[in-house]
Amino acid sequence: MAVTNPIFFRFDLLVFLLCFLIFVLDYFTPQGVADGMLYTIPLLAAWSAKSGRLIFHITILSTILIIAGYFVSSYHIDSWIIIYNRGLSIFTIFITSLIISRNVKLQLESQEHSKQLQMERVSLKKSNDQLDLYAYTLAHDLRNPLRSIEGISSILQEDYSQQMDNTGKERVERINSSVIRMKKMIEAIYSLSKLTTSKLNKIRTDLSGIALTVIDDLRSQEPERCVDVMIQENLSAYCDPTLITVVLQNLLSNAWKFTRKTSGAKIEFGTESKGRELIYFVKDNGAGFDSRYAAKLFRIFQRLHSESEFEGTGTGLATVSKIIEKHCGKIWAEGEIGKGACFYFTLPQ
Known part of the structure; x- marks a missing residue:
């Protein structure tokens, strides 16, 4: 009743x-x-x-x-x-x-x-949290068997190299290369899963200063390179300084890497306004990419260039995307093969 x-x-x-x-x-x-x-x-x-x-x-x-x-x-x-x-x-x-x-x-x-x-939304968040926890656990648990494979491979290379022909030595080298690559991928998954579960610590952050530090580090690693870098002054945002440093490290490192074969290489970090929204961008005139595959760039282990052409694990942009999403921002990319790329992102204030 x-x-x-x-x-x-x-x-x-x-x-x-x-x-x-x-x-x-x-x-x-x-x-x-x-x-x-x-x-x-x-x-x-x-x-x-x-x-x-x-x-x-x-x-x-x-x-x-x-x-x-x-x-x-x-x-x-x-x-x-x-x-x-x-x-x-x-x-x-x-x-x-x-x-x-x-x-x-x-x-x-x-x-x-x-x-x-x-x-x-709650159900999706719960599923994502469980997936992140699973990835974290999986990455952690895979380390031990990988160490075992690496150890056995080292023993074969050091103690039995004289007993192996060239084919055997080549195969052991391939095992070592695969182990190193697998270690990098596991570390990337481990870092990405830790990233998604960490809490944001937002403060007013000097983005221009972070970008200058990243570029200085890149120049010190390859002092022979001549790259024209333009960084807009006095750029700041209300964000997590640790996480946004990872964003700029990845975006600027990618720009540095993909302009390696470009004469007159240029990299720019700045902003543009669209209505009331402030949009940050990292632009370069390097290898670029086919714009049809722009959405795939932010998937983990997704690469649009071969590893022999440009090194990397294909996890950097996935990490960047996670961080920007964690800040409730947006990220997207535009590019053209042979004419460079531009990555845009927003950070709600």
Whole structure:
């Protein structure tokens, strides 16, 4: 058996009482005045309660009271004026009722949709957390067997190299190369999974200073290279300084790497405004990429260039994407083969 909420029960009574007060006012008002329009007030009150049942009852009650007002009123004027006013009032009541009912239905559907969306969001977050935990555990547990393979390979190379022909030595070298590559991939998964579970520590951060430090490190590693680097001054953002350093290290290192075969190499870090949104970018004139595959760039282990052409594990941009998403920002890329690439990202302030 359904139990009526006493709060809504009292609200219903107040709305019905308001209808009868309007009826009394209508009784003492000359019939040439369209007091029936006032019944839209209890309809609006029913709208605030988001009750389709109450809206329907108020519509019927208002119509009955408007018609009853014609017969009980003591004022008498031309019939056509009375009929016109009361007919107009009833028409207004029904139109208002239809509009409000439609609006209430849309509001309830929107609330239900939002509720379902929130539940799906929570479920997706839970799944992602479980996936991150699984990746973290897997990366951690794979280290020991990989160390064993590396150890056995080293023993074969050191103690049995004289007993192996060139084919055997080549195969051991391939094992070592594969182990090194696998170690890098496991470390990347391990770091990426730790990244997604870490908490943000947002402060006002000097992005220009971080970018200069990254470029200085890259220059010290390859002092023979001549690269024209432009870094916009006084760039800052409200973000996690540790994580945003990883972002700039990856983006600037990629720009440095992919301009290695370009004469007159140029790298730029700056901003541009789009409406009220500030967009950061890292641009280069290096190898570039086919813009059709721009979305694939941010997938883990995804590479658009061979490892023999440009070194890397294919995890850097996936890490960058995770960090930007963690800051509730957006990241995307534009590029053209042989003409360079530009990576854009936002950091909500």
